[in-house]
Amino acid sequence: MGIFDYFKSKSQPSSASVAKDRLQIIVAHERSKRQQPDYLPQMQQEIIDVIRKYVQVDSKDVQIQLENIEDCSVLELNVTLPDQ
Amino acid sequence: MAKIIVVTSGKGGVGKTTSSAALGTGIALKGHKTVIIDFDVGLRNLDLIMGCERRVVYDFVNVINKEATLNQALIKDKRTDGLYILPASQTRDKDALTLEGVDAVLKELAEEFDYIICDSPAGIERGAQMALYFADVAVVVTNPEVSSVRDSDRILGILQSKSRRAERGDAPIEEHLLITRYHPERVSAGEMLSVEDVEEILAIPLIGVIPESESVLKASNQGTPVILETESEAGLAYTDAVDRLMGEERPMRFLDVQRKGFFKRLLGG
Ligand SMILES: Nc1ncnc2c1ncn2[C@@H]1O[C@H](COP(=O)(O)OP(=O)(O)O)[C@@H](O)[C@H]1O
Ligand SMILES: [Mg+2]
Numbered sequence: 001m002g003i004f005d006y007f008k009s010k011s012q013p014s015s016a017s018v019a020k021d022r023l024q025i026i027v028a029h030e031r032s033k034r035q036q037p038d039y040l041p042q043m044q045q046e047i048i049d050v051i052r053k054y055v056q057v058d059s060k061d062v063q064i065q066l067e068n069i070e071d072c073s074v075l076e077l078n079v080t081l082p083d084q
Numbered sequence: 085m086a087k088i089i090v091v092t093s094g095k096g097g098v099g100k101t102t103s104s105a106a107l108g109t110g111i112a113l114k115g116h117k118t119v120i121i122d123f124d125v126g127l128r129n130l131d132l133i134m135g136c137e138r139r140v141v142y143d144f145v146n147v148i149n150k151e152a153t154l155n156q157a158l159i160k161d162k163r164t165d166g167l168y169i170l171p172a173s174q175t176r177d178k179d180a181l182t183l184e185g186v187d188a189v190l191k192e193l194a195e196e197f198d199y200i201i202c203d204s205p206a207g208i209e210r211g212a213q214m215a216l217y218f219a220d221v222a223v224v225v226t227n228p229e230v231s232s233v234r235d236s237d238r239i240l241g242i243l244q245s246k247s248r249r250a251e252r253g254d255a256p257i258e259e260h261l262l263i264t265r266y267h268p269e270r271v272s273a274g275e276m277l278s279v280e281d282v283e284e285i286l287a288i289p290l291i292g293v294i295p296e297s298e299s300v301l302k303a304s305n306q307g308t309p310v311i312l313e314t315e316s317e318a319g320l321a322y323t324d325a326v327d328r329l330m331g332e333e334r335p336m337r338f339l340d341v342q343r344k345g346f347f348k349r350l351l352g353g
Contacts, residue, residue, distance in 0.1 A: 014273075014274025014275070015274065015275055016271070016275060016276055016277050016278065016281065017274065019229075019230050019277055019281075020277060020281045020284075020285070022230065023230055023233050023277075023285050024285055025232060025235045026234060027233075027234060027285055028243075030234075030237065030238070031237070031241070034241045034245070083299050
């Protein structure tokens with residue numbers, strides 16, 4: 001290992017800290033999924049169906065997210081409409 | 085009232101059976117009448133770890149099916165007073181355990197015992213859910229490694245939604261984190277998640293840290309719960325964990341890299 005490699009490896013985060021970051025992200029994601037109400041997937045599908053009655057969109061163009069901010073739940077709906 | 089403690093993890097091979105044997109023995113040593121139940125249907129192993137494999141006649145499923153009484157199936161531990169083992173069945177029928185059957189056996193045990201330890205099978209499906217369903221307390225066994233931590237978090241989700249306490253809206257199961265197979269050297273080299281990392285991610289109170297130790301393998305070879313190895317760090321760490329589980333305060337030990345002295349190194353100690 002040359003001297004430059006030595007400096008390079010020093011500046012890289014340790015594998016344990018990479019593991020921690022990845023875990024924090026996936027665990028937060030899985031927890032929010034667990035906490036979502038059981039009706040959400042069905043409601044999501046129905047909302048997409050209603051939108052599709054009027055505009056031709058792909059299901060990936062519709063994003064629905066339930067977010068809990070303190071004691072208030074926000075249902076966020078993002079629809080990317082096709083170019084005219 | 086008997087306290088039901090489930091030892092669970094999601095992931096397999098992290099040390100649930102080792103921990104069930106150690107914790108159950110430690111609790112009995114404190115004078116509480118204790119039974120350890122092996123819920124791992126088809127993969128009976130607790131009997132080997134406890135060194136009573138040749139005394140198994142009837143098992144948990146026999147009792148549920150009323151082919152044997154509880155007294156016929158319970159094995160009295162030869163080393164520790166007031167400690168009993170209820171072995172798992174070797175049947176391949178994964179549906180041999182039913183909630184009603186388990187409930188009836190636990191109720192009968194609760195009349196006689198102070199503590200009931202449930203050694204959970206791996207996974208997050210039916211078998212693991214059966215083991216945790218009736219629990220008052222959960223010991224979540226976690227190795228400092230990504231897949232084990234993630235699975236522990238999944239099991240926490242199940243404890244909070246699929247247990248009897250959750251379904252009835254009772255007070256939630258008391259959750260405790262038990263980190264096992266900890267290598268202080270690898271943590272300090274940045275190769276392994278630290279105790280603090282795992283605590284921060286799982287966010288439940290820590291009941292103990294068991295170092296990786298050769299004495300665990302040796303004890304299992306001999307069929308002795310490692311907590312009886314009072315010379316070993318793993319054994320002492322389990323004793324501390326039992327004390328904490330009983331509400332006593334104990335400082336954490338064996339978390340730092342030990343500098344071996346010249347002679348110790350020479351002697352391979
Ligand atoms: N602290 C430890 N140090 C070294 N080996 C351990 C430790 N804890 C568990 N083991 C080993 O890990 C393996 C799996 O343990 P076990 O208790 O059977 O896990 P599980 O019941 O979760 O599948 C066994 O070989 C056991 O000896
Ligand atoms: Mg096991």
